[in-house]
Amino acid sequence: MTFTTRFAPSPTGPLHLGHAYSALVAHDMARASGGRFLLRIEDTDIDRARAHWEEQIYEDLRWLGLDWESPVLRQSEHLAEYNATLMQLAERGLVYPCSCRRSDIRAALSAPQEGQPRGPGVYPGTCRDRPMSSRQPGDALRLNMERSVAGISMPVFNETGPKHVGRQQLDAALLIRDIGDAVLGRKEIETVSYVLASVIDDASQGITHVVRGEDLYQITFLQVLLQRLLDLPTPVYHHHRLIRDDAGKRLAKRDDARAIAGYRAEGASPQDIRTMVGLKPIPSSF
Ligand code: GLU
Numbered sequence: 001m002t003f004t005t006r007f008a009p010s011p012t013g014p015l016h017l018g019h020a021y022s023a024l025v026a027h028d029m030a031r032a033s034g035g036r037f038l039l040r041i042e043d044t045d046i047d048r049a050r051a052h053w054e055e056q057i058y059e060d061l062r063w064l065g066l067d068w069e070s071p072v073l074r075q076s077e078h079l080a081e082y083n084a085t086l087m088q089l090a091e092r093g094l095v096y097p098c099s100c101r102r103s104d105i106r107a108a109l110s111a112p113q114e115g116q117p118r119g120p121g122v123y124p125g126t127c128r129d130r131p132m133s134s135r136q137p138g139d140a141l142r143l144n145m146e147r148s149v150a151g152i153s154m155p156v157f158n159e160t161g162p163k164h165v166g167r168q169q170l171d172a173a174l175l176i177r178d179i180g181d182a183v184l185g186r187k188e189i190e191t192v193s194y195v196l197a198s199v200i201d202d203a204s205q206g207i208t209h210v211v212r213g214e215d216l217y218q219i220t221f222l223q224v225l226l227q228r229l230l231d232l233p234t235p236v237y238h239h240h241r242l243i244r245d246d247a248g249k250r251l252a253k254r255d256d257a258r259a260i261a262g263y264r265a266e267g268a269s270p271q272d273i274r275t276m277v278g279l280k281p282i283p284s285s286f
Contacts, residue, residue: 003035005209007061007068008198010042011053014259015060018213018243018250021277025240026211027066028279038205039068043076044197046188060260064270065282073205075197082192085200085230086141086185090132094229095184097135098127098142116146122180141185145176148229155228161239163214170221179222199223203232214239215250243277 007023009015015023030037039061043049054074061068075082089095100108100123108124118124128144135141149172156169184196202210210220217239227234242250245258256262263273271281 001208003030003033003208004038004206005030005035005211006038006040006202006205006207007066008040008042008201008212009057010045010048010194011050011057012045012048013053014256014261015057016243016256016258016260017263017273017277018258020060020064020260020273021243021279022211022213022240023061023066024064024274024277024279025238028282029209029211029238035208037066037068038207039072040201040205041072041074041076042194042198043074044079044082044186044191044194046076046191049076056261060264063264064260064273073201075201078197078201079190079192082197082200083185083190086192086196089143089184089229090141094144094148095132095141096128096130096144096181097132097139098123098130098181098183099136099139100126117177118180119178122178123182125181128181138187140183140187142181143184143226145179145181148225149175152228155224155234157220157224157234158236159239160209160236161214161217162241163239164217168221170224175221175225178218182222195219195222196226199226199230199232202235203227203230207235209236209238211238211240213242215242 005026007026009019009023027037029035041054041057043054086095104126105123108126109121123142127142154170154172156167159165159168182195183193185192201207220237220239224234226232244250260273263276274281
């Protein structure tokens with residue numbers, strides 16, 4: 001199978017050094033194995049995605065020396081497909097509507113807990129018994145984790161990243177405790193969460209290797225479970241280290257000071273960016 005990977009930014013702000021590192025690592029891995037590199041625009045967050053950020057992504061990546069296959073998949077053009085998959089899960093009784101706001105969840109979490117132990121911030125299950133027929137505009141849709149893990153054999157995935165190398169086994173009790181009833185359908189009708197859209201696209205685009213930051217390591221367990229529930233293939237995962245600021249904090253979109261566009265404007269070269277993120281110069285044969 002041809003090594004196929006992707007870089008999947010959300011156009012909600014400028015690309016910074018952390019994005020550059022992620023895109024370059026994926027691109028280098030694809031080139032080194034004679035594989036394919038795809039770009040996917042994850043623009044399902046209609047409140048925050050902007051056309052000008054998307055344009056800037058293309059410009060910055062081209063400037064960095066990356067090339068990718070056309071056409072680029074833009075998730076906003078596939079909402080009906082994602083929603084149809086979500087409805088399949090709903091028909092199987094694996095999804096329920098939830099009207100809880102953040103403040104409701106906080107209040108429920110601060111009350112004494114009963115039943116199964118839950119990790120910090122994991123949804124307490126307030127709406128779990130609601131049928132799909134009670135869905136109101138503005139309700140999110142959540143995965144019923146306990147039901148989803150019941151009666152299936154737990155999948156494994158292979159990890160090649162520096163921190164968690166090797167075969168990783170999912171564990172039903174840990175999925176319930178640490179991930180719980182994740183939101184799959186957002187409160188805006190017909191908008192699914194990135195977690196599900198990305199699983200559907202990784203399969204439809206034939207992604208064999210997902211290369212991304214280690215901040216998404218835990219999400220992988222949820223995504224591998226979704227692949228099992230939807231009968232989709234599980235790629236190999238490579239969670240790379242994160243690029244941090246001088247204080248050791250992970251870079252975020254708001255860290256405009258580290259935006260690639262800013263470095264470009266100051267006269268940095270693509271090679272300088274590679275050096276800044278600790279990558280070797282591009283071999284001349286590329
Ligand atoms: N759109 C996601 C992000 O920007 C991509 C995560 C992934 O590569 O799966 O964080």
